[in-house]
Amino acid sequence: MSTPAVSEPRQPIPVEFADEEESIKITGFWMFLVTDMIIFASLFAVYAVYRSRTALGPTPQQLFHLGPTVLETLLLLTSSFTIGIAVWAMRSNRPRLVLGWLIATMALGAGFVITEISDFVAYTSHGATWHVSGFLSGFYVLVGTHGAHVTFGIMWAITLLLQLRRRGLTPITRRKLFTFSLYWHFLDIVWIFIFTFVYLSGKIA
Amino acid sequence: MPAFLLYLVHTLFPPDTRQPTELGADFMILVTGIGIVFILTRYQKWRWLWREWLTTVDHKRIAIMYLIAAIAMLFRGGVDALMLRTNLALPNVRPIGALEYNEVFTTHGTIMIFFMAMPFIFALFNAVIPLQIGSRDVAFPRLNAMSYWLFAFGAILFNISFVIGGSPNAGWTGYPPLTEVAFNPGPGESYYFLSLLIAGIGTTITGINFLVTIIRMRAPGMTLMRMPMFVWSVLTTSALIIFAFPPLTVALALSLLDRTFGSSFFTLGHGGMPMMYVNLFWLFGHPEVYIVILPAFGIFSEVVPTFSKKRLFGYTTMVISLVSIMFLAYGTWVHHFFTMGAGPTVNAFFGLSTMLIAIPTGVKIFNWIFTMWGGRIRITVAMLYQMAFIPTFVVGGATGIMLSVVPADYQLHNSYWVVAHFHNVLIGGTVFGLLSGLYYWWPKMFGFILNERQGKVAFWLFVIGFWVTFLPQYLLGLEGMTRRMYTYPFGFGWHELNLISTLGAFIMGAGFLALVYNIVWSLRYGERDLTGDPWNGRTLEWSLPSPAPEYNFARIPVVHGVDEFWAMKESGDTLANHLRPQDVKTLELPKNTGMPFMLGLSFFVGGFGMTFLWWPIAIFGGLGVVACLLYAAFDYNDKKHLPADVIRHTERSWGRLQA
Amino acid sequence: MSEGMSEHSEIEAVEPGLEFLRPKFEVEGFPWAQVMGYVFSLLLTFAALLLVVYHAMPPILLLAVILALALGQAGLQLGVFMHLREGRGTAWQLLPLGLAFFIAFALIGTSIWIMLFKTGVS
Numbered sequence: 001m002s003t004p005a006v007s008e009p010r011q012p013i014p015v016e017f018a019d020e021e022e023s024i025k026i027t028g029f030w031m032f033l034v035t036d037m038i039i040f041a042s043l044f045a046v047y048a049v050y051r052s053r054t055a056l057g058p059t060p061q062q063l064f065h066l067g068p069t070v071l072e073t074l075l076l077l078t079s080s081f082t083i084g085i086a087v088w089a090m091r092s093n094r095p096r097l098v099l100g101w102l103i104a105t106m107a108l109g110a111g112f113v114i115t116e117i118s119d120f121v122a123y124t125s126h127g128a129t130w131h132v133s134g135f136l137s138g139f140y141v142l143v144g145t146h147g148a149h150v151t152f153g154i155m156w157a158i159t160l161l162l163q164l165r166r167r168g169l170t171p172i173t174r175r176k177l178f179t180f181s182l183y184w185h186f187l188d189i190v191w192i193f194i195f196t197f198v199y200l201s202g203k204i205a
Numbered sequence: 206m207p208a209f210l211l212y213l214v215h216t217l218f219p220p221d222t223r224q225p226t227e228l229g230a231d232f233m234i235l236v237t238g239i240g241i242v243f244i245l246t247r248y249q250k251w252r253w254l255w256r257e258w259l260t261t262v263d264h265k266r267i268a269i270m271y272l273i274a275a276i277a278m279l280f281r282g283g284v285d286a287l288m289l290r291t292n293l294a295l296p297n298v299r300p301i302g303a304l305e306y307n308e309v310f311t312t313h314g315t316i317m318i319f320f321m322a323m324p325f326i327f328a329l330f331n332a333v334i335p336l337q338i339g340s341r342d343v344a345f346p347r348l349n350a351m352s353y354w355l356f357a358f359g360a361i362l363f364n365i366s367f368v369i370g371g372s373p374n375a376g377w378t379g380y381p382p383l384t385e386v387a388f389n390p391g392p393g394e395s396y397y398f399l400s401l402l403i404a405g406i407g408t409t410i411t412g413i414n415f416l417v418t419i420i421r422m423r424a425p426g427m428t429l430m431r432m433p434m435f436v437w438s439v440l441t442t443s444a445l446i447i448f449a450f451p452p453l454t455v456a457l458a459l460s461l462l463d464r465t466f467g468s469s470f471f472t473l474g475h476g477g478m479p480m481m482y483v484n485l486f487w488l489f490g491h492p493e494v495y496i497v498i499l500p501a502f503g504i505f506s507e508v509v510p511t512f513s514k515k516r517l518f519g520y521t522t523m524v525i526s527l528v529s530i531m532f533l534a535y536g537t538w539v540h541h542f543f544t545m546g547a548g549p550t551v552n553a554f555f556g557l558s559t560m561l562i563a564i565p566t567g568v569k570i571f572n573w574i575f576t577m578w579g580g581r582i583r584i585t586v587a588m589l590y591q592m593a594f595i596p597t598f599v600v601g602g603a604t605g606i607m608l609s610v611v612p613a614d615y616q617l618h619n620s621y622w623v624v625a626h627f628h629n630v631l632i633g634g635t636v637f638g639l640l641s642g643l644y645y646w647w648p649k650m651f652g653f654i655l656n657e658r659q660g661k662v663a664f665w666l667f668v669i670g671f672w673v674t675f676l677p678q679y680l681l682g683l684e685g686m687t688r689r690m691y692t693y694p695f696g697f698g699w700h701e702l703n704l705i706s707t708l709g710a711f712i713m714g715a716g717f718l719a720l721v722y723n724i725v726w727s728l729r730y731g732e733r734d735l736t737g738d739p740w741n742g743r744t745l746e747w748s749l750p751s752p753a754p755e756y757n758f759a760r761i762p763v764v765h766g767v768d769e770f771w772a773m774k775e776s777g778d779t780l781a782n783h784l785r786p787q788d789v790k791t792l793e794l795p796k797n798t799g800m801p802f803m804l805g806l807s808f809f810v811g812g813f814g815m816t817f818l819w820w821p822i823a824i825f826g827g828l829g830v831v832a833c834l835l836y837a838a839f840d841y842n843d844k845k846h847l848p849a850d851v852i853r854h855t856e857r858s859w860g861r862l863q864a
Numbered sequence: 865m866s867e868g869m870s871e872h873s874e875i876e877a878v879e880p881g882l883e884f885l886r887p888k889f890e891v892e893g894f895p896w897a898q899v900m901g902y903v904f905s906l907l908l909t910f911a912a913l914l915l916v917v918y919h920a921m922p923p924i925l926l927l928a929v930i931l932a933l934a935l936g937q938a939g940l941q942l943g944v945f946m947h948l949r950e951g952r953g954t955a956w957q958l959l960p961l962g963l964a965f966f967i968a969f970a971l972i973g974t975s976i977w978i979m980l981f982k983t984g985v986s
Contacts, residue, residue: 033961034963049481088895130468167841200930201927535967547979
C-alpha cells in the first residue's frame, strides 16, 4: 500500500483482478469460503464424535456401498476439471467455450446430486433414517449439507449462464465466473474429505 | 370459520401469554405502533422513511439504525433485568412465577448479547471504520444493508415471541434436552433458534465485510502498523466473527432439525449426545465474549490518547496483545463446562489456556494507564467511563482467573459468583466501552454534542448502580445461591444481599433513563459541532465535518504515520488546505436498494412460518428469499453518480474548498 | 497476451518481507496445468480407494495415509484450480485460509478429544 512498488517486469493481470472493485469482491469471496469451511469443520466434528453412536441402527461398515460413492467422486472431480477449463477459456477470452464448459460442469454436478439422492433413498428404504441414531443424523446432515451446496451451485450456474449469454465477458461476469469456480473447487475439496473420512474410513475395520 | 379463528387465537396467544404483564406489553406495543403510523402519515413521512432510511446503503445511516435498535433492545433487556431482580428482592415474594421467570432470564440474556451488544458494536464499526481508514464506504455496501436487515428482522422475530406464542425459556445458551420438543413443545425455542440463525447470517456477513474493508480499502500510506487502534480491534473482532459464528450456526441448525424434523443429535435416546451442543455452542460462545470486548478495548485506545493529549503508549505491544487475545480466545471454550467431566488432561489444558489470556489483557490495562501517566487529562463522560472501566474490568478479570482454576470452578459453577463475574466483564468492559464510544463519536454521527453535565449524572448513576448490584452477587454465590432460581426461602441469609442487589439494579435503571433524557435533551438543545473536531482528536474521522457527507472524503487522504490528523494539526495543516476545485472528481456511489429490506422481511416470514410449522407461510418466505437473491444477481444498475459540482458545493459550504 | 488480460498492470506493492507473496498470473495456450491436475486428482483418489479395498495396512496407519492423500488432493485443487497465488493482496487470502485449515483441524481434533469424556471418566 504505502511502500513504493518494487520495480518488477510488468506482467499481465486478468481483468477480474485488474478491476479494483471486482478484485475486492474476490477477496470477500475467499473470506466467505473460510466461514463455509468452518461450517463443514463443525459438521465433520459432529460426525467424528457420533460415528460410533449407532444405537440400534447400522454401523458405517454395514451401511455404505462404495459403488455409488466412487461414481459421485468421479463426477465431481471431473466437474472440478471442467470448471477449471472454463476459467482457462475465460482467461483466453473465448466466450462460447466458457458457456460449453460451464454447461458440462452443471450436467456433471446434476449427475452427482442425482446419484447422491438415489443413494440416500436406498439407505432410507432399508430403514436407516436419521431418526434412528446419532451416527445417521451426523452422516445425513454432513453429506446432505454438501449436496445442498452442490444443488445451490447448479442454480447459481444457471443464473451465471444467463448473465454470460446476455452480457458476454465483462469484468463483472468474469469475476462472477471466477468466484463460482472457487466455490465449485471448494465443494470438491470438501467432498474429497467426505469420501475419505466418511466413506473410506467407514470401510476400515 | 369461528373454529379456525379459535385455533388461531389459541396457537398465537396460548393461555400463558395472557398474563397481565404480557397484555400490558401488547397494549403498549399496539399504542406505540399506532402512534408511529399516525405520525408518519400525519407528516407524510412514509416516502422519506423508505427512501432515506429503509433502503439506504450508506454506512453512516446504517450505523444510526443499528444504534437505535441497540438502545431499544437495551431498554427491553433492562426491563427484563428489573423484573428478575424484583422477583428476588425479598424471600418468597414473587410477582412472577417460575415458568415466566425462565422466559424472562432467557430473553434478558439473549437480547443483551445478540440484540444489544452486537448491534451496538456494529453501530460503531459502521460509524467509524470507513472514516478512520480514509475510505468512502465499506467494501460491500449492499451486503452491509443486508446484514442490518437480517439482524433487525431476527430481532423482531425474537421479540414478538413475548406476545405471540410464548417466549423461549431454556436460558440464553439453549441447552438440550431442555430445548428438545418432547420437553418444550411450544413455539418458544423455535423462535430462539430461528431468530438467532437469521441474525447470525447477518453477523457473519458483517464480519466478512469489515475484514475485507480493513484489509483492502485503507487510504494510501496507511500500513497495518499505522492503523488507529480501533481499526486493529475491529480487524481482530471480524476475524473472530468469521471463525466463531459458523459453529453457532451448526449448533442452532442441528437443534432445529431435532425439534422440527426428528433427527437424533442432542436427544437422550437414539445415540444422541446433548453435550455436543454445549461443545459447539461454546466454540462460538467463548470467542463471542471477545467479539464484544475487543471493540471496547479499541474504543478505550482511542479515547485515552485523545483526552490525555498523548499518543497511545506501546502501540506495538497493544497490537501484539490484541492479536494474541484473538488466538487465545479460540482455545478456551471448555472452561464453560469443566463440570461435564472431560477428564483432568482436558480440564487442565483449558484452565491453563484461560489463565494465559490474562497476560495480554494485563498488558493492555498497563498501556492505558501509562498513556494517561503524565498526560493532560480532560475528564469528559467518555473518559469517565474509561476510568471506571479499568478497576471494574480488573475485578472482573481477576474473578475470571479464579473460575479458571478447575477445582474452584467445580464449587462456583452455576452459582451467583458466575453471574456476578460475567456481568462484571460484560457491563464493566463492553457496556462501559460502548457508552464511552457513544459519547465520544456521537458528535461525528449526529453533528451535535451530548450534554456533558447530564452525561455525568447518567454515568454516576450507572456505575454506582452497577457496583451495588453485582458486588453482593459475588457474596451470594459464595453463600451458595445458584443462578436461575426464581425465588428462595427465608433463613438462608440471602435476603439482605438480594435486596441491596435489587436496589442497585434500579439505580442502573435510573442511569439508563438519565442517558435517554440526555440524548433527547441534547437532540433539541445540544451544542452543535461546527468544527468537526470537538475533542481535539487524533485520527482521520475528526478531519471531516460532522456528520460526514455521503461520500466521506472529497479526496482520499494520504497517510504518513499513526495519528495522522494530529500530525496534520501540528504542522498547521488540514485536509481542506490542499483541496482545489479541480481535485474534486465525480464519484461513483452505491445506489439505494429495497432488496436488503425485502430479504430480511422474507427471512422473517419464513422464520415465522417455521416457528409454528405453518409450511405454506414458511415456503412463501423461502420463495421471497430466492426472489431477492435473483434480483441481486441480475441487478447491474447498482451505482449512481454524484456530480463533482455537488461535491464542490458541499465542500465549499463547509469552507473546505480553496477558492 | 490475450484480451482476457488487462493492459494496465500496476502490480500491487506488498509489505516488506512478504515479496515472495507477490501475485503471479499465467495463461497458457493449452490448459496443461488443469489436465495434469485432473490426472493427479484421479490418481490420488484411486490410490486411496485401492488401499482401503485391499486393506493394505493396519487400520490406524491406513486412516492416516488416506487422510494424507486427501490433504494432497486439497492442495492440488487449491494450487492448480483455485489459482491460490493469484490475486491482489495474496497474503490476505493465504493467511485466513491457512488459519481456517488450522482451526478446522483443531476444531475436529479437540472436539473428539473433549467428547471422549465418557470413556475418560466414568
